Every structure is written in structure tokens, then in C-alpha cells.
Amino acid sequence: MRRTSYEQMNCSIASALDVVGEPWTLLIVRDAFYGVRRFDDFQENLGIARNVLTARLKKLVEAGIFRKTAYRQRPLRHEYRLTDKGAALFTVIVGLKQWGDRYGAAARSGKPMDLVNRGDGRPLEPVLIDADSGQRLELTNVRAVAGPGADQGTRAFFERLAINRPAR
Structure with missing residues (x-):
């Protein structure tokens, strides 16, 4: 079943949801921020059905969030790398992480992941x-x-x- 498009709405949030609002999409992008690049690694980490992952990755490539590049010719295998447009979703992912830390399951059991400074390992609290x-x-x-x-x-x-x- 195809979901409703927000294309006709004069709203930046709605147009963003047209690209990243489907289930699994932001989790795929999140994993790309962690360094996941290959189909099998996305599939294994997320436990997502292969056909769903294929469809989401195809849409993310078409939207310019990922670029698909071959890393092996025989058999042909690709990896998915974030573009600048995809990397710009970092603030969205961090915002969702913070909300989940405060109001989701993490509020009861503790944060499952922290952000730290890449240079010195110091914990970060984004604002x-x-x-x-x-x-x-x-x-x-x-x-x-x-x-x-x-x-x-x-x-x-x-x-x-x-x-x-x-x-x-």
C-alpha cells in the first residue's frame, strides 16, 4: 500500500518527510552515520527484510541522500555512502536521539549510546x-x-x- 505524498503541501517538514518519513529510513541513515555502508551490514544490524531495505536504499539514492558505488565487480557489489545532503540529516538524527533519551525507553533504562568528541573522547551534549x-x-x-x-x-x-x- 502506497502512503500519502505530502508533495502538495507548502511545508519544508512535509517535503522532508516525503524523503525520510517511511519506516526504517532514518534507522538506515543512522547506521550510515555509524559507518555502515554495505547492504548485508544494514540488513544484519537492522533485521530489516531484504526487499524493504532494497526499496529504501533505492529511494535514498534517488533522493540524493546516498550515492551507490561498486566495491567489487565479480560478483557486482555496492556500498552506500552518505552525500552532503545525507550528512545534513545528522542534526535530525541527533534531535531524535535526544528525544528518545529523554522520553523513550532510555528514560527508564539509560542511554544506549552517547556522543563524544572525536578528538578527545569528551562527552557532548548537543543544543x-x-x-x-x-x-x-x-x-x-x-x-x-x-x-x-x-x-x-x-x-x-x-x-x-x-x-x-x-x-x-
């Missing part, structure tokens, strides 16, 4: 900050407004929000 001001971004100090690519429907949505937003 989302504004590049210009260095201010930490949190729900309480950020609001969404229509951007330059917003269509009329999106602009109307944000205008309705502004009208209905209580004064502080």
Missing part, C-alpha cells in the same frame, strides 16, 4: 542555537512565521495564528 546570536532555541523563545517561499494558503494560516494569538 540547538541560532547561528547569528548564539541564543539557544527553545519552544518558549521561537515562533513560526511565513517565509519567502510561503504560498497564499501558508501565509493565510500564519496570519490566522497571529490574530488568534493571545497578547502577553
